[in-house]
Amino acid sequence: MTTINATTYSIHFDEKAYHELASLVxxxxxxxxxxxxxxxxxxxxxxxxxxxxxxxKPIEVIQIEAGEIHKNIETCMGVWNVMTELGADRKSLLITLGGGVITDLGGFVASTFKRGIDFVNIPTTLLSMVDASVGGKTGVDLGVLKNQIGVFANPEMIIIDAEYLHTVSTREIRSGTAEIIKYGMTHDIELFNEIRGNDQVNIVDLIHRSxxxxxxxxLEDPKEQGVRKVLNWGHTIGHGVESYFLESxxxxxxxxxxxxxxxxxxxxYLSSKILDFPKKKVxxxxxxIINIYGKVAINEDDIQPIIxxxxHDKKNINGEINxxxxxxxxxxxxxxxASEDLIQESIAFYNS
Amino acid sequence: MTTINATTYSIHFDEKAYHELASLVxxxxxxxxxxxxxxxxxxxxxxxxxxxxxxxKPIEVIQIEAGEIHKNIETCMGVWNVMTELGADRKSLLITLGGGVITDLGGFVASTFKRGIDFVNIPTTLLSMVDASVGGKTGVDLGVLKNQIGVFANPEMIIIDAEYLHTVSTREIRSGTAEIIKYGMTHDIELFNEIRGNDQVNIVDLIHRSxxxxxxxxLEDPKEQGVRKVLNWGHTIGHGVESYFLESxxxxxxxxxxxxxxxxxxxxYLSSKILDFPKKKVxxxxxxIINIYGKVAINEDDIQPIIxxxxHDKKNINGEINxxxxxxxxxxxxxxxASEDLIQESIAFYNS
Known part of the structure; x- marks a missing residue:
């Protein structure tokens, strides 16, 4: 696959990417x-x-425990301390090899160690390949608040090697697919059409396009002051639902x-009520979505706590939901x- | 005093600075x-x-305990949590009011909260006025390692109000004076001459020039890849001595x-041995220095642990002292x- 160029770094694909990494080093x-x-x-x-x-070059492996629950400052402290003990200096390189927790946390650890060392992301899940590892966002959670602590920082390189997808579950692949559907709806409907068609899809093509x-x-809006907010399509209510199911x-x-x-x-649904999005498409x-993901039961009682x-979303200013x-x-x-009534209605629509 | 312009922000002096702050807000x-x-x-x-x-605007005060020992990630966690509880969002402003611990830690907390909010530094000690608050370095200590965790981030504004110096001890003023002497020796010898002369000095002038x-x-080297290293004049051995006296x-x-x-x-002393710095000036x-600071006893036994x-200094690459x-x-x-023998000799020279 063709290399994709970002501001100061590139996204390399397949086995040739490892040669690029060797050259960088x-x-x-x-x-x-x-x-x-x-x-x-x-x-x-x-x-x-x-x-x-x-x-x-000498290579040291640093291992942390898997899972979002470990994506916090305590884990960062552990990694900073190990790096210090192993003599990491300003010319050390950190390579992250894992899903979004590893790439987000690793990018943050690297960007703050001695005021910043270089890092390279190698995402190994579909979600981190199409979303988490690209775009310069690093961070960790603070209590239940996702990515509350972090910085914008770019890796020196990203390697996308779809072979790693064989190591993750079908459910994880489906999870990443939702982000591809997102890019489809907002930018290139062919992505959505391919996924909802029943044919065998070429996953590497979908990743590359995403x-x-x-x-x-x-590139147009690195710090999310305007157009980058489009990447939150589905995420405003989605994050509320995700947190609620995690906490309950x-x-x-x-x-x-x-x-x-x-x-x-x-x-x-909100788009059809507030803008002119066709009801047929809703x-x-x-x-x-229900075909792919099945139906999750959200009861009447769940809706208020989700809202x-x-x-609490960090994208809100002055308490208004965006x-x-x-x-x-x-x-x-x-x-x-959107009014709270309408948000409530939209969740009830999913559930109907 | 005249405003000094940095890259994206300015350093304002005296009471008029508070009007600039009000305009910014x-x-x-x-x-x-x-x-x-x-x-x-x-x-x-x-x-x-x-x-x-x-x-x-609503103002909330966040108080931390004074002292370098509290300049750590645990204190940051406390501040991040309080800000979260008080509803800080991406459009909040953090003003740091204090010495180097407050400006360094506060700058780091702000630059990492929700991937970065604006901050303004108001240094209140001489040391933080002439050194810590200017230059975009933020950070906290990791164990005994000073500023091991941090980022480069610029405040929106710095306010220098010498009235705050009446709140600090003579010993603290003398401590800050060492940084002014440093700028004197490397860039403008008049600063050093004024301080070692016995006349009454105009401290605001010295701060402004520093x-x-x-x-x-x-401005020439924001990330300390070259010429900015000059700011470490006196600091390579100085940091070793400081850590040693702190730890023993x-x-x-x-x-x-x-x-x-x-x-x-x-x-x-090293300059006279390695370069052509005149022995008379040594x-x-x-x-x-002994006139101003008195003589600190450094014994023969202290020298090896200082070296x-x-x-461990984070400015070293591959273990070489710079x-x-x-x-x-x-x-x-x-x-x-410099060879270890020569470093040893230089400390003995101070002590002689």
Whole structure:
């Protein structure tokens, strides 16, 4: 696949990407290399990485526990301390090898260690390939608040190697697919059409096109002051749903993608009420999403707490909930507002 | 005093600076204002600040404990959590009011909260006025390692109000004076001459000139890849001495400035041995420094552990100790190396 160029770095694909990494390492003459992994990627991805990446620099592996619950400052402290003990200096390189937790946390650790060392992202899940690793956002959670602490910082390079997808579950793949559907609805409806068609899809093509779209959006608005907000399509309600299912002891947690898929159905409904998004397409989206993800039961009682959680979103200013909505496929509008009644109605619509 | 312009922000002086702050706040329409203080500045500086700064925005005070020992990630966690509870959003402003601990830590907290909110520095000690608050470095300590975690981030504005100096001790003033002497030796010998002369000095002039020098250096090399290293004059050995006196249970801690003053004597000695810095000036520096700061006893046994601490400095690459030395006053050379024997000799020279 063709390399995609971002501002100061590139996104390389397939096995040739490891040669690019070797060139980067030799060009910058790093003093040492640290690879951040979790239990899963150490076992399933690190062997492939080491087989394909050739270097004579010393490599140290730093392992953290897998899971969003460990994406916090305490884990950062652990990694900063290990790097210090192992003699990391300003010319060290940190390579992140894992899903969104590893790439987000690793990018933050690197950007703040001795006021910033270089890092390279190698996302190993579909979600992190199409979304988390690209775009310069790094961060960790503060309590229940996602990515509350972080910085904007670009990696030196991103490697997309779809072989790593064989190491993750079908449910995780489906989760990442929701972000591809998102890019489809806002920028290139063919992505959505391919996924909801029943044919075998070429996942590498879908990843490449998704990254291309995200990269263009981020280049235009790196700090999310305007058009980048489009990437939150489905996420305003989606995040509320995700947090609610995560926090409620009697509910089973759902994946990020499953929540965002629900969010897209609800926000399509809002789009039809607030803008001119065709009602027919709202129904088409709901059907396709339930086809792919099944139906998650959201009761009447769940709706208020979900809306309460949405009010905590860090994208809100002055406590107002901010939406991106659709006039039509590939035609979005940022900074939309919706009344609480309408939000409630939209969740009830998903549930109907 | 004249305003000094940095890249994206300005350094304002005296009472008129508070009007500039009010303009900034109204121009950017911040949603809320947080003022970070410690026990001392809450009592002694905050009343003056509130008297001079007029705004109709809500102001919340966040207080942390005074002292370098609290300049760590745990304190940041506390501040991030309080800001979250008080509803800080991306359009909030953080004002730091205090010495280097407050401005360094506050800048880091602001730059990482929700991936970065605006902040304004109001340094209240001489050291933070002439050094810590200017130049875009933010950070906290990791264990004994100073500023190990941090980012480069610029405030929206710096206010220098020398009235706050009445709230700090003579010893603290002397500590800050060492940084002014530093700028004198490397860039403008008149600063050093004024201080070592016995006349009454105009402290505001000295502060203004010091900031002018630092600002020029930082504009030329914001990320310390070259010429900015000159700001470490006296600091390579000085930091080692400072850490050693801080860590040794049987020693009384000395101030940053006292340690840097010793460092300048030792590094002047190295300059005469490695470059052509005149021996006469080495003696002149030693005499002036001991005149101002008195003589700190460093025993034979202390020298090795001091050198060991110097090796941990985050400015070192591949374990080599890096010096800036002088060919002459106002004529420096970065990236100098010295043998351990010579470093040892230079400390013995101070002690002789």
């Amino acid at each position: 030799s060009k910058n003459n790093y003093s040492s290399i640290f690879v951040l992994v979790d239990d899963n990627t150490l076992e399933h991805c690190y062997p492939r990485f080491m087989q394909l990446f050739a270097t004579d 990254i291309e779209i995200k990269n263009e959006v981020v 002891p009697e509910k089973e947690a759902i994946t990020h993608g499953e929540a965002i898929a629900i969010g897209m159905v609800c926000e399509a 129904l088409e989206i709901k059907e396709a 309460a959680l949405m009010k 939406f991106v909505l659709l006039n039509d496929y590939e035609d979005f509008k940022i900074n939309c507002k | 109204s121009k950017n329409n911040y949603s809320s204002i947080f003022v970070l203080v410690d026990d001392n500045t809450l009592e002694h500086c905050y009343p003056r600040f509130m008297q001079l700064f007029a705004t109709d 900031i002018e020098i630092k600002n020029e250096v930082v 249970p049987e020693k009384e801690a000395i101030t940053h400035g006292e340690a840097i003053a010793i460092g300048m004597v030792c590094e002047a 003696l002149e520096i030693k005499e002036a 060991a601490l110097m090796k 010096f800036v030395l002088l060919n002459d006053y106002e004529d420096f050379k970065i990236n100098c190396k």
